Amino acid sequence: MNFLTKKSAFAYSALAISFMAIEAHALAIQGLSANQISADTTQIKVAFDGQPVTPVAYQQAGGKQLTLDFNQVSSGGLPRSMPINRGVVNEVTALNNGSMTRLMIDLKEQASYTSTIEGNNLLVNVKQGNQVVVNPSVAPASNQPMTVRVNPLLAPTSSSLATNYEGISAFNYTGNAQGGDVVVSLTNESIPVDVQRQGNKLVIRTTGTTIPRHLLRRIAGNGLVADVNATNQGQNGVITINMTGDFEYQAYQSGSTLNVSVLPPKMLREPTLEEKVYTGEPLSMEFQDVSVRTVLDVLAKFVNDNASGNQGYLNIVANDNVQGNITLRLMNVPWDQALDIILKSKGLGQRKNGNVILIAPASEIAAEEIKELEDARRVDELEPIRQEYIRLNYAKAEDIHELIGRVGSASSTIGSANNHNSLLSPRGNATFDARTNTIIINDTARSINNVRQLIETIDIPVKQVMIEARIVNASDSFSKQLGVKWGFNRTGNKFDIRGMNGLSSSNTESRFGNFAVDLGVTATSGISLGLLNIDNYALGLELSAMQADNKGELISSPKVLTTDKQTAKISSGVEIPYQEAAASGATSVSFKQATLALSATPNITPEGKIGLQLQITNSADSGDRVLGVPILTTDEINTNVVLEDGQTVVLGGVFKNTIGKNQSKVPFLGDLPGVGRLFRNDVRLNNKQELLIFVTPRIVNDGVSRY
Template sequence: MLKLAAPCFRHLAGLLLILLAGRAYAQGPNHLLQGIDFVAQQGDSMLLTLTVSDGVPEPTAFTIDSPARLSIDLPDTAIALDDPYRKIGMGNVESVAAVQAAGRTRIVVELREMAPYHLRREGNKLYVEIDNPVAAPASTSSASLPAISANNSAISNIDFRRGEQGQGRIVVSMSNPHTMVDVRDDDDRIVAVFRNTSLPEKLAHRLDVIDFATPVKYIDTKRDGPDTQLIVTPTQGASFDQAAYQSGGLYTIELQPLTQAKLEERQRNEPQYKGEKISLSFQNIDIRALLQIIADVAGTNMVISDSVKGNIAMRLQNVPWDQALDIILRSKGLGMRQQGNVMMVAPVEEIAAREKAELEAEKQKTELAPLRSEIIQVNYAKASDIKALLGSDKTSLLSDRGRVTVDERTNTLLVLETQDKIAEIRKLVARLDIPVRQVLIESRIVIANEDYARELGTKFGVSTIGSIGNTQIGQSGTATGARNVLGGTTPLLDDAYSVNLPTSDSGAPSIGWTILGSDFQVDLELQALQTEGRGEVISSPRVVTANGKQATIEQGQEIPYQTSSSNSGTNTQFKKAVLSLTVAPQITPDNRVIMDLNVTNDSKGTDVNTGTGGTAPAIDTRKLDTQVLVRSGDTVVLGGVFQHSTTDSTSKVPLLGDIPLLGFLFRNSDKEDSKRELLIFVTPKVLQEGLKVD
């Protein structure tokens, strides 16, 4: 358990005196802190009683989560205690300490755990009731409730207006400008509680403002004991910015609609607050004193301009201190600049004027600074390219008096500039003059084919001899064969076949039969052929190139052919049939490669007539143009072409070829199946220094 010993208290008191000593008052305080008493209540809650002469001034309070602290400021108050430190050690309270500085007194309550608290003024007594943290809901573990003013207030009017940008604005008129107002989000609604404020019966009703086309749907106003509640119900699904502020006796709640573009921009640009979380509750506090409190919590030094003036009323609960500071600065048109552990706060215009003056002074310093001449060696880049970059109209690093000259022979820059500018130029050259990264691009072009063919051929013939009366008749496959039969000789096979439908390959396996009688001869030959073929051609062009540079590699032949014309006669021209790879790589920061690729694999085809009496070779083209993004070392299929052709043909003797069972004797069957496939792969590899290309 953390306990505040007397030496620690003296150290804390000294620190607070230094931080709070911002202004000196012309006259002494009008109030005296005369006593600090405490009593334990039911449920382990603690009641502190502060006795102040001539009535209790309006207090302000804020909390710190770690370590758990409750700080109460009493303006225009001095300490009149024998011992400003009280050790309690009961309930949730460890100790109470009072510190005086700059005409006010701060009471620091050291807690074991953060817990809700309540302030109540009665005459010259300020009662501080600190609840038991075990009994309090977790969501209010660091809540701070504002001081309750003894002066009652009344709401005189509630007005709703639509802004030019579609915002819904609720304006509440109050009789007392010091009315305490608590605003919170409750189940997608906005609830504003006006403490100790009465509400006329005529204003206790619901306003339906959905027709105004703002983020506000309903406004409900009702009494809640001594307080008044104003409940704002937004339109379902609406996205909006919520703001609440007070100016005199007018309290305004504004809902600004947000478009999808604004929501996305806000998510990108929204600052990340990392400060310690605090709770603040103030009514009409001096802005300088509030900034001193922020500096106290942040543990940093702060310089506040004399131009920072005015008061502010605000209530922030459990927000980072840097976010609280940002809200305060924005609401008052202030800016902040930080150098090391020192913050400077001033109006935005004053900071802008100061920075402008500093820039003017720096410009004059540069104009009056002496010029120096230096030689900067460029190792990898071209010195002329860097010179062009240095002298660019939009990105020039040279002053009006500066000059840069290039020595092409030694690849150096001769710079005439001030010392500061030369240092900037050297930094730029160091960033740009680096070895260019290189890429090895390997492409594979795979051509695969598979062929299948089956043929069945037939040769069939009948030769006979006979007579009708005194007339002899001879019959064979051809007239020559028939004459041979009449002449008493055996006809040749080619002349004996009536059906001659062989396979396309004369060397195909075959089998034959011959039946010979006294006056006839039958010849039959059957042929069958089946062919299968598989092939694969792999071409693998590889090339190394620098990042961003195009490279080309090709292999093949230029095929000559002749053309003729009446004007120029006969000319010899050439056509390329090559395997080529053209690539322009770009290396990304995450070690991937963007490539613009052109891959071709051409070959010579058949000769075709040119129309002028000559012929020219046709080129069978395989080409791919594309852009891909590939991780270094990975292989990607760029594309492919698959061709599948099937042919089934039959040659036959009409009618006879269709006879069942015997029809095969009078026909030829041919069946072909062909498959062709083209695949193109690419593999980029980012080369590191010293890496070899195998």
């Protein structure tokens, strides 16, 4: 064991010495400049301290980014970001991992490039246009990910890549029908990892490192994830997440742990109550052992570069105690989620004020908030008490008084130190005067203002609903006729109602047989309900025609006005007298009510519809008596319906069926078979009557009410 330890130490020492030797003799970039050499060409000059090397070049982002990789070249004193803003070139970003320097040239649009070497300078000419011209001095290559590292000993060298070491110590998948999470534990946080979407699969690749044999397996998924498959492809480990449909993904690395989440597209899913919804622009960023302040600065720059309007800008103020470095890799993550991940990983918190975010240790922010609450409490304790009289317009003072304190007692005074639900401070109290409908408050100015805001919200006029009912006693023939004639054609800029809306051009009125509702009755009992899409005028014509044809009568047409959510009641009937004897033997006359009663409670919805809670009771004298007390027959219905403003609901099925048989005959002769019909008169009576109730609610707009 000691031998292996010493051998490993020697290997790392040798590796470090080799890197130091490389650094000592490595070519370095001394400077970078850009000039507009023509109307469509920008020249970027990269100055070296020796003969330039041939870079590996490739284009990304649909041709809008040119990347040059210089092997065994240091970035010298180049800053990380260099704004250019000349021609088609936006800026140049320089990255270095100790053994290679990468120059990423951000372009405004697709462009072609050529390059030449002049002395110790590499000249890159970027020209507008999408045809890529390859020169011998720039060798194209496929897009390979580059990991930014601070410690060069963490970078895999060519020898280490050739020996092929294992880069994953464990990986696990958890998920459900809505997606899943893959957690990969790396043997070293510096191992290059590439996450790419390829059609309906997501590929996680560890460059230059393989997956141990015992981790090579396939994990079955369900729902969105079909399966997760871990394999080795040459010297690279590959974890493939196969999907069953469209998906989104987020990936980030914290330390040596890589987290990849797949989920349905945002338009196809609803966030849960526990899930925080992130709305920021997605970004990808990768850092190895970089200052937290630097990462926050990069994040703010990204947000401001993608801001649209003054409201989109982000300003970050970091507390002096925001220190330390962080290693992370974020891929396609909303910037606000990225900020949360960074802060949580370092034990930091945030407070937002407008477009300014203060970053500080979470414990300091919590202590500051507690201090602010304590200061506010002390101010309330010292603030003078005022008295305020608030006269109400529409609400009852007693109801508002109860809302202020939510105190369920008979006392008319609210305010105590134990009443934590009250809008008042511990020193405040409130009472009311029912005669003048006035609330009287004794409290601080802040508490009085809170009460005023509550009253402004609640003390408003309530909308009213006009409920019109038509109670019709119809014969069987008319009820059947009406059952199939519940449609009406009214023209002349009016609606044609046949189960749908239409328009015609004549000014005639007619009844027809293609109707929206059929309540033709065949049963002998029960109550049915339907909706009638005709206006008051059309319904009135139908009922007038009924009375003219002697097919029924309109018993009553009451109207009642009530406020929203208040019950209105309409009743019509008779009182049936009967004698009632007392224990002493004295008699008195009592009454039983045989009435038709309609009770309706409206509820106006925010969409302007009317919900109606209906209760209809129909009681009538059956003609039977028990000890002289009349027996009543009763039909009752309770229902809830939702109607458009002005729509009619119809309740039918309350029947009265009279069946009679009379016979007059000549004695003996009328009983003879056959010829007996000549000497007798048979009368059969079958009279059916149905009670129909039409209810039409309308919202009364008085020009003042607001909902």
